[in-house]
Amino acid sequence: MKSRITIQDVASQVGVSAQTVSRVINNKPDVSKETRSRVLSAIKDLGYEPNLLARGLVSNRTFTLGLIMDNLSDSFYSLIIAAAELEARRLGYFFLICSSERNPQDELKFLRILSSRQVDGILMLALPGSEEQFQYVLSLQEEGIPVVSIASHILSDELAIVDVDNVAGGYQATQCLIRGGRKNIGMITGPLISRASQDRVTGYRQALEEAGMPFMSRRVASGDWSYHSGYQAMVELLEKSPELDGLFAQNDRMALAAMAALRQAGRDLPDDVAIVGYDDTPDAAFAYPPLTTIRQPVGELGRAATRLLVEMINDREMKPQHILLQAELVERGSCGTK
Structure with a gap:
């Protein structure tokens, strides 16, 4: 043997x-x-x-990390988790993963469960972030359990955050449409309680203002990141603003659904309406026409957050940091020149 x-x-x-x-x-x-x-x-x-x-x-450690997210079936979040898990293993740690399935009470419950399991640190992925949850996170940090939030809805110097510069991403998406000669540009947002969605709106407005174009609320409709909501939002926009010749959809799922709604309304893509999405999911490159989109560094989000968490575990005096990663415009056929 x-x-x-x-x-x-x-x-x-x-x-x-x-x-x-x-x-x-x-x-x-x-x-x-x-x-x-x-x-x-x-x-x-x-x-x-x-x-x-x-x-x-x-070392008085368990070499276990907790991760709490709100939707385990979301493919975008799964890519972040996969990268985080590989980085954790490289650093000698393992994750316990909890999914609240968008139940805020479960998110708070999981924070308590993970701390009772004596995890060395916790990652939170795109959680809504109630005040009660935030205060509990601060108490965990006081007890020596560091917490890092990915795509946080809460912006605080007391919380370590890793995120993408969504203002710049929204600006790039809108700029692409403006460069293509689009004059009447609409937008489908995510849930406006989301800081990512709010920041993308800010980038959209900045690009319009810089180009001397007016911001019109009737050219904006809200979705919830899903295909169905993107389709319904596009139908709503066509009713309120039939003059639209450009669209920024705040994620690829809603952009792809909007493309379907536009075709059903008899609009040619991209001649009549050009579209830019956000995320660069695998489906984007295989759409017709292929979807121009903003590529988020999903792998680096997971890796950077895990590295930061382990650094905070190793250095208990380390102050919470904010790390902002840059997104990248990927130009394909859906943002054609008019």
Whole structure:
């Protein structure tokens, strides 16, 4: 029977002390980049698996992170979670994942459950963020459980946040339509309780103002990020503003549904109406015409938030940071020149 690989086996292969190997495993400083690389290679080659229980007893940690989200079936959020989970594993941690399915009371309950399970830190993904929830998060941080929010609805210096610059994203989307010669540009928003949606509205208004175009409330309709709401919003816009020749939909699902509504109304795409979406989901490139959209760095959202959370676990004196990532315009056929 093959004996279990030990930390001493790794140390002997690399030619360093077991203490140095331990420092690499626990992501401690004062180890050179070259030594760290050699130790990690030896761990991989030998198939060494650190004893989490022993590590936890030494460091007073469980090497477990909590993640709370509001909709596990959402493919966009799933991409963020997948990236976060891989980054956590790379750093020696594992996630416990909870989905509230848009029930605010469950979100607060999960925060309490995760803290009782002694997780080392918590990620919150796009949660609505009630005042009660926010105050509980602050109490967790006072107890030594750091929290990082991805796409937070709450903006506070007391909360670590990783997000995308949605003002710039909304501006880029509208600018693309303006450059294409569109004069009557409408918008389908997400739920206006969402800070992401509010910020994209701000970017849309900034681009219109810069181009000397008026903001008209009748050219704006609200959705809830779903296909159905995007379709209904487009029908509403065509009734209120039949002159529309450009549309910014705040996510790709609503943009694709709007395209269907426009075709059913006899509008040609993009000659009659040009469209820009947001997210760059896999469906966008296969739409007809292919959907011009704003690509969010979904993988980096998950990775950056996880790295920040582990940094806060390692440095209890670290102040909450706000990290703002940049989105990218992906031009395809739906934003044609008029």
